[in-house]
Amino acid sequence: xxxxxxxxxxxxxxxxxxxxxxxxxxxxxxxxxxxxxxxxxxxxxxxxxxxxxxxxxxxxxxxxxxxxxxxxxxxxxxxxxxxxxxxxxxxxxxxxxxxxxxxxxxxxxxxxxxxxxxxxxxxxxxxxxxxxxxxxxxxxxxxxxxxxxxxxxxxxxxxxxxxxxxxxxxxxxxxxxxxxxxxxxxxxxxxxxxxxxxxxxxxxxxxxxxxxxxxxxxxxxxxxxxxxxxxxxxxxxxxxxxxxxxxxxxxxxxxxxxxxxxxxxxxxxxxxxxxxxxxxxxxxxxxxxxxxxxxxxxxxxxxxxxxxxxxxxxxxxxxxxxxxxxxxxxxxxxxxxxxxxxxxxxxxxxxxxxxxxxxxxxxxxxxxxxxxxxxxxxxxxxxxxxxxxxxxxxxxxxxxxxxxxxxxxxxxxxxxxxxxxxxxxxxxxxxxxxxxxxxxxxxxxxxxxxxxxxxxxxxxxxxxxxxxxxxxxxxxxxxxxxxxxxxxxxxxxxxxxxxxxxxxxxxxxxxxxxxxxxxxxxxxxxxxxxxxxxxxxxxxxxxxxxxxxxxxxxxxxxxxxxxxxxxxxxxxxxxxxxxxxxxxxxxxxxxxxxxxxxxxxxxxxxxxxxxxxxxxxxxxxxxxxxxxxxxxxxxxxxxxxxxxxxxxxxxxxxxxxxxxxxxxxxxxxxxxxxxxxxxxxxxxxxxxxxxxxxxxxxxxxxxxxxxxxxxxxxxxxxxxxxxxxxxxxxxxxxxxxxxxxxxxxxxxxxxxxxxxxxxxxxxxxxxx
Numbered sequence: 001x002x003x004x005x006x007x008x009x010x011x012x013x014x015x016x017x018x019x020x021x022x023x024x025x026x027x028x029x030x031x032x033x034x035x036x037x038x039x040x041x042x043x044x045x046x047x048x049x050x051x052x053x054x055x056x057x058x059x060x061x062x063x064x065x066x067x068x069x070x071x072x073x074x075x076x077x078x079x080x081x082x083x084x085x086x087x088x089x090x091x092x093x094x095x096x097x098x099x100x101x102x103x104x105x106x107x108x109x110x111x112x113x114x115x116x117x118x119x120x121x122x123x124x125x126x127x128x129x130x131x132x133x134x135x136x137x138x139x140x141x142x143x144x145x146x147x148x149x150x151x152x153x154x155x156x157x158x159x160x161x162x163x164x165x166x167x168x169x170x171x172x173x174x175x176x177x178x179x180x181x182x183x184x185x186x187x188x189x190x191x192x193x194x195x196x197x198x199x200x201x202x203x204x205x206x207x208x209x210x211x212x213x214x215x216x217x218x219x220x221x222x223x224x225x226x227x228x229x230x231x232x233x234x235x236x237x238x239x240x241x242x243x244x245x246x247x248x249x250x251x252x253x254x255x256x257x258x259x260x261x262x263x264x265x266x267x268x269x270x271x272x273x274x275x276x277x278x279x280x281x282x283x284x285x286x287x288x289x290x291x292x293x294x295x296x297x298x299x300x301x302x303x304x305x306x307x308x309x310x311x312x313x314x315x316x317x318x319x320x321x322x323x324x325x326x327x328x329x330x331x332x333x334x335x336x337x338x339x340x341x342x343x344x345x346x347x348x349x350x351x352x353x354x355x356x357x358x359x360x361x362x363x364x365x366x367x368x369x370x371x372x373x374x375x376x377x378x379x380x381x382x383x384x385x386x387x388x389x390x391x392x393x394x395x396x397x398x399x400x401x402x403x404x405x406x407x408x409x410x411x412x413x414x415x416x417x418x419x420x421x422x423x424x425x426x427x428x429x430x431x432x433x434x435x436x437x438x439x440x441x442x443x444x445x446x447x448x449x450x451x452x453x454x455x456x457x458x459x460x461x462x463x464x465x466x467x468x469x470x471x472x473x474x475x476x477x478x479x480x481x482x483x484x485x486x487x488x489x490x491x492x493x494x495x496x497x498x499x500x501x502x503x504x505x506x507x508x509x510x511x512x513x514x515x516x517x518x519x520x521x522x523x524x525x526x527x528x529x530x531x532x533x534x535x536x537x538x539x540x541x542x543x544x545x546x547x548x549x550x551x552x553x554x555x556x557x558x559x560x561x562x563x564x565x566x567x568x569x570x571x572x573x574x575x576x577x578x579x580x581x582x583x584x585x586x587x588x589x590x591x592x593x594x595x596x597x598x599x600x601x602x603x604x605x606x607x608x609x610x611x612x613x614x615x616x617x618x619x620x621x622x623x624x625x626x627x628x629x630x631x632x633x634x635x636x637x638x639x640x641x642x643x644x645x646x647x648x649x650x651x652x653x654x655x656x657x658x659x660x661x662x663x664x665x666x667x668x669x670x671x672x673x674x675x676x677x678x679x680x681x682x683x684x685x686x687x688x689x690x691x692x693x694x695x696x697x698x699x700x701x702x703x704x705x706x707x708x709x710x711x712x713x714x715x716x717x718x719x720x721x722x723x724x725x726x727x728x729x730x731x732x733x734x735x736x737x738x739x740x741x742x743x744x745x746x747x748x749x750x751x752x753x754x755x756x757x758x759x760x761x762x763x764x765x766x767x768x
Contacts, residue, residue, distance in 0.1 A: 009316035015062025085111040089182040129175040141172035151750040153558030163328035191282035195219040216242040236445040237390030241400040245289040294318040344377040367398040383455035387557035456560025465494035509661040515745040516547040518721030519575030529631035530565035536579020548579025569594040570670030571654040572601040596622040652676040662757025669695040674704040686710035698729020722746040
């Protein structure tokens with residue numbers, strides 16, 4: 001094929017990914033392009049026109065498939081916000097979620113308002129009840145849409161579940177075991193039954209992170225690590241090694257290879273293809289497993305039966321097959337990294353392996369070759385998904401892969417011995433030793449310098465520049481100078497556009513209100529100079545979930561912020577403090593400014609502990625002061641006076657902080673109530689501001705009319721959680737702010753206000 005399967009696969013994948021970003025308008029644009037291309041092709045039969053037609057067709061096909069795949073998941077929208085009784089079978093191994101359990105329910109019947117309908121859909125259900133896999137259950141509760149992505153750097157939970165055919169969620173405290181059992185004998189159901197059996201064996205003889213490591217290696221379940229160990233794996237970049245699909249395929253191919261003395265080669269090929277396709281079907285919820293299973297099968301078919309010799313063709317074919325059946329897999333981080341690793345390895349393995357000729361051990365040479373290609377080649381992608389890279393990944397695979405493979409091979413013998421003799425001392429000891437190695441390596445890496453280098457999340461143009469440059473390098477290796485020059489020019493164009501975009505930020509100040517849910521967390525920075533943060537979000541009183549650590553800190557890392565000149569804390573409430581603590585513990589925070597009030601408060605104590613342990617200088621604010629930075633930022637802090645501190649409401653201990661940069665200024669009010677606002681008005685300390693951070697998430701008891709009249713904001717930012725239980729922001733507060741343009745994080749996600757020394761320049765939001 002002159003056009004090339006890889007080119008068609010790339011156009012097909014681009015159609016899927018770009019349709020999701022630009023929706024129907026983008027599809028219409030390319031359908032018009034297709035019609036124009038067809039018209040041109042009709043006037044000329046030149047090869048280039050035919051190639052153009054094929055590429056546009058592949059692109060539009062990808063977009064259409066993505067469109068219809070999303071449409072199929074909208075079938076259950078009629079049940080959203082309805083109280084329903086849903087009966088179905090627990091289709092996958094349950095996960096713990098705080099004090100609750102999370103189930104994937106294969107729903108077969110839904111009752112709403114006394115009417116019952118037969119359905120065939122999957123719902124994710126959270127419940128405090130502990131139920132076993134495979135049980136038929138009736139859950140009662142309100143059906144909801146999956147949560148929207150909080151911000152650009154956040155995890156898209158909705159897309160992750162949708163890629164697994166799940167489009168709705170439910171919380172249920174009312175649970176009843178059904179008398180009528182639902183049976184399923186599909187390949188996927190049998191696969192989960194096998195996983196459940198392996199999980200039961202693991203849990204019988206192991207606990208804690210040891211059991212979690214075994215489950216990750218043997219059945220690909222990576223959700224049971226302790227929070228501490230999971231953070232360590234992410235921080236050191238070692239969690240990606242707990243994706244066992246390639247080890248499973250390696251084991252299958254090795255076992256088939258043992259049949260060489262029994263069956264002819266063609267028969268062995270048929271067995272191998274059947275087994276790897278079966279493996280892919282058994283792991284349809286795991287994008288990486290599906291990819292590697294299909295790629296192996298397609299490689300055998302195309303190479304040995306159809307005469308193709310290029311592995312890129314086999315890879316491209318498997319990508320197209322996956323896209324046709326489940327295009328949403330193209331948004332899975334594991335699938336993306338796995339696919340790109342395959343492409344890079346196919347293209348660069350031979351030259352890099354030859355360059356490593358000084359390494360005598362064949363295994364080490366191969367491992368270092370693969371590690372180097374994937375670590376270096378995936379730098380921007382790793383930064384995009386994990387906000388940084390680990391330079392030790394190149395050598396870690398040398399130890400991780402054989403240890404995981406050893407567990408995979410030894411476990412069946414251990415399970416057999418447990419079943420027959422009730423014990424497996426030698427084999428279990430061997431497995432325990434390998435698990436110890438897998439658990440110890442991340443701790444060792446965490447002690448080494450540069451174990452996690454924070455890199456700002458690259459944009460589309462930056463990643464395009466990187467991969468175009470790699471394409472040029474591949475063209476040079478293939479001795480195609482014309483193609484190399486073309487790709488280098490394209491890479492340079494993309495790189496220059498990124499550079500010009502960065503230069504346009506000079507002389508500006510960027511104030512970002514991070515969507516931390518029901519809390520406050522803001523970042524103020526002068527590009528290429530110092531950064532400050534004001535509050536950092538946190539969880540509610542009744543929840544262990546920490547948005548400060550799970551949302552605010554990842555946002556900082558995704559922006560490439562590893563050094564913070566100063567952190568300011570408005571007051572000691574959990575939903576403002578936790579993110580500041582997370583930043584101090586994980587990044588380099590030079591100073592922290594905090595109120596001198598509430599000496600016995602637990603969050604003040606936690607903040608002081610974190611600062612003292614991490615070398616952050618503490619500045620207690622007991623009276624009004626100014627903090628001036630070298631980058632031109634000025635923070636005027638007004639502390640509550642003695643009269644204000646008589647208020648029984650701790651929210652009135654909030655500091656008032658006016659951040660200015662030339663003529664631009666933004667007023668931060670913490671959670672102060674109308675009482676504190678009144679005392680500030682009486683003291684003549686209500687400054688005019690371009691931007692007002694509305695107090696207490698838009699509470700009815702803050703942001704009095706006189707306060708708004710005095711501040712005269714052009715923009716009023718409300719940091720508030722979507723569908724929160726407090727009714728924030730209050731209708732009357734919104735009415736009092738009608739003179740300003742209201743910006744809400746629950747509606748717009750992250751909000752960035754860009755200013756310069758003359759005032760506000762523009763407003764950007766994650767959801768415009």
